[in-house]
Amino acid sequence: MATPLTASQLVKVLRDEGLQVVEHRSWRTHNRNHKGPWGPMHGVMIHHTVTKGTQNSVAICYNGHSSLPGPLCHGVIAKDGSVHMVGNGRANHAGLGDDDVLRAVVNEAALPGDNEANTDGNRYFYGFECVNLGDGKDPWPAAQLEAIEKAAAAICRAHGWSQRSVIGHKEWQPGKVDPRGFTMDSMRARIRARLGGKPSGPAKPPPTQPPAAHEPFPGAAFFAPGRHSPIITAMGKRLVAEGCGQYEVGPSPDWSEADQKSYAAWQRKLGFSGSDADGIPGKSSWDRLKVPNV
Numbered sequence: 001m002a003t004p005l006t007a008s009q010l011v012k013v014l015r016d017e018g019l020q021v022v023e024h025r026s027w028r029t030h031n032r033n034h035k036g037p038w039g040p041m042h043g044v045m046i047h048h049t050v051t052k053g054t055q056n057s058v059a060i061c062y063n064g065h066s067s068l069p070g071p072l073c074h075g076v077i078a079k080d081g082s083v084h085m086v087g088n089g090r091a092n093h094a095g096l097g098d099d100d101v102l103r104a105v106v107n108e109a110a111l112p113g114d115n116e117a118n119t120d121g122n123r124y125f126y127g128f129e130c131v132n133l134g135d136g137k138d139p140w141p142a143a144q145l146e147a148i149e150k151a152a153a154a155i156c157r158a159h160g161w162s163q164r165s166v167i168g169h170k171e172w173q174p175g176k177v178d179p180r181g182f183t184m185d186s187m188r189a190r191i192r193a194r195l196g197g198k199p200s201g202p203a204k205p206p207p208t209q210p211p212a213a214h215e216p217f218p219g220a221a222f223f224a225p226g227r228h229s230p231i232i233t234a235m236g237k238r239l240v241a242e243g244c245g246q247y248e249v250g251p252s253p254d255w256s257e258a259d260q261k262s263y264a265a266w267q268r269k270l271g272f273s274g275s276d277a278d279g280i281p282g283k284s285s286w287d288r289l290k291v292p293n294v
Contacts, residue, residue: 002041002159007088009158010074017154018200019147020082024058030071031089037123038090043105043165044152045094045125046187047073048132048178054078057131062086073127075151081143083128083151093129094121097172108164114174121172126155134180148187153194163191215291217283223263227255230294235259235281238289239266 005013007028014021031038051057057076064070071087078084096117102124104111128151132138152166159165168184170176215231222229236251236259244265245251247258260279267277267285276282281289 002039002161004039004041004089005155005158007085010088010155011085013154013158014075014083014151015202016199017150017157018202019150019154022082022084024062024084024086027062027071027085028088030062030087032069032071032092032122033089036090036120039123041126041159042102042124043126043161043167044155045121045127045167045169045172046148046152046179046184047093047127047129047169048134048180049076049129050134050178051131052133054080054082054084054131057129058084058086061129064092068092073129075128077128077130077144077147077151079131079141079144081141081147083147090122091127092122093127094125094169095173097121098174101167101172105165105167108162111167111171114170114172117174125167125172128152130179132179132181134178136180138181140181145182145187145190149190149194150200152187153191154199156191156195157199163188163195166191213293214287215293217281217286220280220282223255223259223280225255228253229255231291232259234294235289235291236262238291239263242266242269242289244269 011021049057051060061072061076062070064072069092071091073091073093074085074087076084076086097119098114098116099119100112101114102119128148130144130148132140156162156165166188169178171184215234218231230253232255233251233253236247239245239262244262246261246265250258263281264277264279266289270285270288
């Protein structure tokens with residue numbers, strides 16, 4: 001018996017387990033609590049979405065549909081291993097299931113067969129929908145399986161539960177087949193091993209991209225009649241972007257009078273005048289134009 005984790009607590013334990021967590025819209029207050037009680041909590045239930053694509057699956061699980069309003073779970077686990085939070089509180093994911101299964105989960109005992117649908121599961125279980133068509137052919141990437149393991153383990157760790165508090169929808173409600181494509185016994189074995197160690201710690205942020213590289217100044221002598229180079233095209237595009245283009249056609253890779261007039265306009269824009277705005281690039285004005293590498 002456990003008090004439901006708050007939205008902030010849930011995000012923290014998931015991130016502490018090393019997961020990338022994405023918060024979708026107003027998920028922290030999105031629930032079905034007006035339709036019935038939420039808690040005490042007894043376990044974690046795993047589903048598959050029967051959908052394709054992360055954005056599409058997240059939208060469906062957040063909004064639901066005409067016959068089953070959202071949220072349809074608490075988190076959507078994408079194929080890349082990211083976890084998208086769509087609900088906090090009672091959610092339409094578990095439906096009616098077997099009371100004998102619930103007792104086994106509470107007691108962390110071996111699961112009996114699910115042959116009845118007489119108990120409200122939406123009250124007692126956290127639910128994760130995992131993006132998969134559920135046809136037995138759609139693959140389960142390693143990153144996604146690891147995220148399922150981590151998400152379930154994070155909640156078990158927070159409540160002091162063992163891996164026996166994690167079940168599949170197919171083990172709860174007669175007629176359900178999800179999740180299809182891996183066994184829940186294999187997933188519980190992974191969760192058990194993870195719970196034997198320490199949390200992975202917050203996921204490392206993605207590496208920052210280095211600043212865009214720019215073409216080094218090729219020297220004033222480079223800009224002479226007859227010069228043909230993609231550098232000149234790239235320069236011309238930057239001049240157009242800066243509002244200094246004097247081209248009727250172009251820019252092109254051939255150094256031309258239009259290039260020189262355009263560059264002179266750039267020099268004047270920077271405050272140069274006289275012979276310093278003759279349209280022949282100098283290092284100072286070139287470095288400030290930031291022509292991308294070609």
